Amino acid sequence: MRIVVDAMGSDGHPGPDVAGAVLAAREFGDTIILVGDQARIEAELAGQDITKLSLEVRHAAQAVNMTDKPSVVVKSKPDSSMHVGLSLVKSGEADAFVSAGNTGAVLGIAMLRQVGLGRIPGVKRPALGVMFPTRERPFLVDNGANADCRPEYMPQFGLMGSLYMEQVVGIRNPRVALVSNGEEEGKGNMLIKEALPLLQASGLNFIGNIEPKEFMRGAADVALTDGFTGNIMMKTAEAIASYMSDLIRDELMANPLTAVGGLLAKSAFGRVRRLLDPHEVGGAPLLGVNGVVIIGHGRSNAYAIKQAVGQARQMVAHNIVMAITTGVANSKLAE
Amino acid sequence: MRIVVDAMGSDGHPGPDVAGAVLAAREFGDTIILVGDQARIEAELAGQDITKLSLEVRHAAQAVNMTDKPSVVVKSKPDSSMHVGLSLVKSGEADAFVSAGNTGAVLGIAMLRQVGLGRIPGVKRPALGVMFPTRERPFLVDNGANADCRPEYMPQFGLMGSLYMEQVVGIRNPRVALVSNGEEEGKGNMLIKEALPLLQASGLNFIGNIEPKEFMRGAADVALTDGFTGNIMMKTAEAIASYMSDLIRDELMANPLTAVGGLLAKSAFGRVRRLLDPHEVGGAPLLGVNGVVIIGHGRSNAYAIKQAVGQARQMVAHNIVMAITTGVANSKLAE
Numbered sequence: 001m002r003i004v005v006d007a008m009g010s011d012g013h014p015g016p017d018v019a020g021a022v023l024a025a026r027e028f029g030d031t032i033i034l035v036g037d038q039a040r041i042e043a044e045l046a047g048q049d050i051t052k053l054s055l056e057v058r059h060a061a062q063a064v065n066m067t068d069k070p071s072v073v074v075k076s077k078p079d080s081s082m083h084v085g086l087s088l089v090k091s092g093e094a095d096a097f098v099s100a101g102n103t104g105a106v107l108g109i110a111m112l113r114q115v116g117l118g119r120i121p122g123v124k125r126p127a128l129g130v131m132f133p134t135r136e137r138p139f140l141v142d143n144g145a146n147a148d149c150r151p152e153y154m155p156q157f158g159l160m161g162s163l164y165m166e167q168v169v170g171i172r173n174p175r176v177a178l179v180s181n182g183e184e185e186g187k188g189n190m191l192i193k194e195a196l197p198l199l200q201a202s203g204l205n206f207i208g209n210i211e212p213k214e215f216m217r218g219a220a221d222v223a224l225t226d227g228f229t230g231n232i233m234m235k236t237a238e239a240i241a242s243y244m245s246d247l248i249r250d251e252l253m254a255n256p257l258t259a260v261g262g263l264l265a266k267s268a269f270g271r272v273r274r275l276l277d278p279h280e281v282g283g284a285p286l287l288g289v290n291g292v293v294i295i296g297h298g299r300s301n302a303y304a305i306k307q308a309v310g311q312a313r314q315m316v317a318h319n320i321v322m323a324i325t326t327g328v329a330n331s332k333l334a335e
Numbered sequence: 336m337r338i339v340v341d342a343m344g345s346d347g348h349p350g351p352d353v354a355g356a357v358l359a360a361r362e363f364g365d366t367i368i369l370v371g372d373q374a375r376i377e378a379e380l381a382g383q384d385i386t387k388l389s390l391e392v393r394h395a396a397q398a399v400n401m402t403d404k405p406s407v408v409v410k411s412k413p414d415s416s417m418h419v420g421l422s423l424v425k426s427g428e429a430d431a432f433v434s435a436g437n438t439g440a441v442l443g444i445a446m447l448r449q450v451g452l453g454r455i456p457g458v459k460r461p462a463l464g465v466m467f468p469t470r471e472r473p474f475l476v477d478n479g480a481n482a483d484c485r486p487e488y489m490p491q492f493g494l495m496g497s498l499y500m501e502q503v504v505g506i507r508n509p510r511v512a513l514v515s516n517g518e519e520e521g522k523g524n525m526l527i528k529e530a531l532p533l534l535q536a537s538g539l540n541f542i543g544n545i546e547p548k549e550f551m552r553g554a555a556d557v558a559l560t561d562g563f564t565g566n567i568m569m570k571t572a573e574a575i576a577s578y579m580s581d582l583i584r585d586e587l588m589a590n591p592l593t594a595v596g597g598l599l600a601k602s603a604f605g606r607v608r609r610l611l612d613p614h615e616v617g618g619a620p621l622l623g624v625n626g627v628v629i630i631g632h633g634r635s636n637a638y639a640i641k642q643a644v645g646q647a648r649q650m651v652a653h654n655i656v657m658a659i660t661t662g663v664a665n666s667k668l669a670e
Contacts, residue, residue: 069521134578144516147524181479181566186404189482189563212567213574228524229564231516232547236568239548240575243469247610248583251603258603264596268586275582 001028001316003309004085006099007036007044008063010300017100018044020305025053027306028313033094035060035085060084066298070104074112082106087115089291096312098283100296100305103128107145110289117291120321122328125149126288127157128227128295129164130234131281133241136218139165140179142227143234143284149226151194154178155202156328160287161222162204163327167318168285168311177210177220179229185209191226199224203331241276245269279304282311288324292316336363338647339420341434342371342379343398345635352435353379355640360388362641363648368429370395370420395419401633405439409447417441422450424626431647433618435631435640438463442480445624452626455656457663460484461623462492463562463630464499465569466616468576471553474500475514477562478569478619484561486529489513490537491663495622496557497539498662502653503620503646512545512555514564520544526561534559538666576611580604614639617646623659627651 005021007014018041021032031054034041038059045055060081064073073080082101086109088094099106107126110116119126127142141161146153158176165174178195180188185196187209199206207220212233215223225233248269252262262269274280282304283296292315296308315321340356342349353376356367366389369376373394380390395416399408408415417436421444423429434441442461445451454461462477476496481488493511500509513530515523520531522544534541542555547568550558560568583604587597597604609615617639618631627650631643650656 067519135582147516179567181482181563181570184402189561192563211574212571213577216571216574216578226524228516228527229567232514232564233567233571235516236547236551236571237575239546239551240572241579242548243551244576244579244607244611247470247607248603251606252600254603254606258600261596261599261601262603265587265593265600266596268583268589268593268596271586272579272582276579 001030001313002033002094003030003312004033004035004088004094004097005305005309006081006085006097006101007034007041008081009099009101009296010305011066011298014040014044016300016302017305019048019302020300020309021055022048022050022053023302023306024309025055028310030054030313031056032309033058033088036063036081058084058088064102064105066102068102068105070102070108073105074108082109083115086110086117090115090117095316096292096294098294098296098305098308098312100283100298100300103144103295106293106295107286110286110293117289120288120290120325120328123288124156125153126286127160128284129161129287130284132216132237133276133278133281134216135275137281138215138218138220139222140230140234141222141224141287142230144227144231145286146227148228149191151191151198154195154224155198155204157224158199158202158204158206158222159327159331160324161224163323164285164287164320165221167320167323168314171221173205174221176204176206176222176224177208177215179212179215179223179225179233180209181211183209183211238278245273280307283308285311285315291321336365336648336651337368337429338365338644339368339370339423339429339432340640340644341416341420341432341436342369342376343416344434344436344631345640346401346633349375349379351635351637352640354383354637355635355644356390357383357385357388358637358641359644360390363645365389365648366391367644368393368423371398371416393419393423399437399440401437403437403440405437405443408440409443417444418450421445421452425450425452430651431627431629433629433631433640433643433647435618435633435635438479438630441628441630442621445621445628452624452628455623455625455660455663458623459491460488461621462495463619464496464622465619467551467572468611468613468616469551470610472616473550473553473555474557475565475569476557476559476622477565479562479566480621481562483563484526486526486533489530489559490533490539492559493534493537493539493541493557494662494666495659496559498658499620499622499655500556502655502658503649506556508540509556510542511539511557511559512542512550514547514550514558514560514568515544516546518544518546573613580608615642618643620646620650626656
């Protein structure tokens with residue numbers, strides 16, 4: 001397998017991105033193609049033991065920043081590492097693209113017909129899926145590709161999410177739900193109320209509305225939401241988990257007895273932290289584009305990049321693009 | 336002061352509601368009017384020491400359930416404890432109404448022109464405010480009164496939230512922000528993008544977009560959102576906090592050493608739990624109706640009911656209804 005890693009993606013690029021690519025090449029034995037500023041990539045590689053690894057470097061003269069406006073950079077930075085990397089997938093020189101960079105920019109460039117991948121025929125809108133970092137690892141779609149959604153997107157998000165969970169994660173007949181502020185029919189905003197009958201008629205294993213509490217405890221395998229709400233949900237969950245960790249640390253340190261307790265309990269806290277760590281789950285697959293694309297967290301470290309590559313490999317191995325292509329073509333949900 | 340407590344509100348009614356009313360009468364010395372099934376209220380009071388307390392009971396023949404559809408019960412249960420309780424505020428026999436019951440029903444009944452309070456003149460939509468249960472206690476508006484919002488509601492939510500924070504909580508010149516999936520201008524869904532210029536022109540102390548992480552750490556005093564997103568945010572935060580507590584307990588118990596650590600650290604965990612406990616913050620003020628209304632958490636215990644009464648007292652004492660009436664009349668934000 002040949003997997004592209006955007007060396008200019010993460011907040012701390014190119015360090016974590018290059019180190020993650022090296023970890024991935026070593027663990028998976030695949031060819032990793034690092035795309036970005038050649039000199040900076042090679043400087044990072046110089047500090048690594050890369051004997052016997054299959055690593056290639058492809059120069060890209062530009063890099064997209066987190067603050068770049070996606071609609072602008074799509075055109076203004078035609079030589080960005082994202083453009084170059086995605087075009088390798090388009091041309092068949094690579095099987096997948098992994099970036100921890102600007103989500104909107106990856107989306108926009110992936111959708112370009114010339115260098116990018118474009119949509120799978122019949123897909124109304126590509127969507128970002130994300131594994132929620134609780135023990136049950138439920139899958140949330142959309143996590144931010146579409147800030148505003150129409151009700152008819154939801155059944156397709158459900159189909160793509162179901163295929164991902166079935167093909168890549170191995171869950172049979174995944175349960176699909178709509179995220180809402182109450183479980184009863186009739187709860188929710190206009191989007192949820194209008195999407196509900198569409199999902200009931202979709203042929204998916206739709207189980208109705210679900211509240212955040214039930215979602216994160218695994219009452220559904222795939223939960224659907226517009227990209228704005230989904231993104232706010234993920235960010236709230238991450239923020240509260242980190243807030244609570246800080247608070248516990250502060251309170252433990254406030255007195256010697258609890259500080260000793262905290263020390264003895266350290267391994268338990270470590271397990272909790274690792275379980276809830278967004279770095280563990282890899283990245284967010286961009287579903288509905290005509291190729292395998294994973295968008296990692298901006299704060300990705302090398303381990304997170306490696307996990308995202310592992311996830312991309314699974315998507316390639318289980319041919320998720322073909323599964324979605326066939327699934328959409330055979331469903332009544334196509335455009 | 337005379338404050339109505341809906342005895343039929345909480346999930347466990349009338350126990351917590353009556354016990355909370357007794358706590359409030361004792362702590363604040365006010366008259367508490369318990370409204371609901373007289374026999375059941377008196378049975379609860381029989382188990383309490385209520386000598387020297389000013390408690391009244393007003394019978395209401397019907398009770399609203401959590402599963403009742405608000406649009407239906409507004410008309411189908413005209414003798415509910417909510418109808419009776421709110422009409423006491425309307426007629427001037429009481430100063431405020433506190434209920435831990437069905438939020439939609441309280442809203443709907445409060446808006447009735449005959450028995451309810453109706454809107455303050457010029458208010459486009461009443462909104463639920465809620466103190467976010469982090470140490471900084473920022474205020475979120477709307478927490479679920481309006482699942483679908485128009486951009487022009489946001490400046491009024493900001494005005495009402497600012498007046499609440501200024502008058503009731505005592506924060507000078509409160510900072511107002513829009514909750515979004517990114518801080519940069521241009522981030523957000525259509526609602527946020529269209530609300531931004533309206534807020535910039537509103538005369539409020541508007542500081543721009545804010546992400547959940549910054550919000551919960553107190554970067555703004557008042558954060559604005561539509562009621563659907565706000566409710567999902569609050570529910571996600573509560574769910575993650577409770578999920579993490581359970582996880583920590585499980586992991587501590589998994590081995591004897593960490594279990595001893597957990598025991599020694601118990602007081603620290605207790606402080607964290609209390610700090611993040613939604614019961615501490617009281618309830619959600621319904622801003623924009625022509626009277627003081629607090630809606631408590633369905634899972635309220637007696638302490639939470641007492642806290643909600645305390646919050647209602649503050650709103651009466653600082654005449655928040657008059658402040659909003661004047662504020663809206665003097666602003667360019669009226670209908």
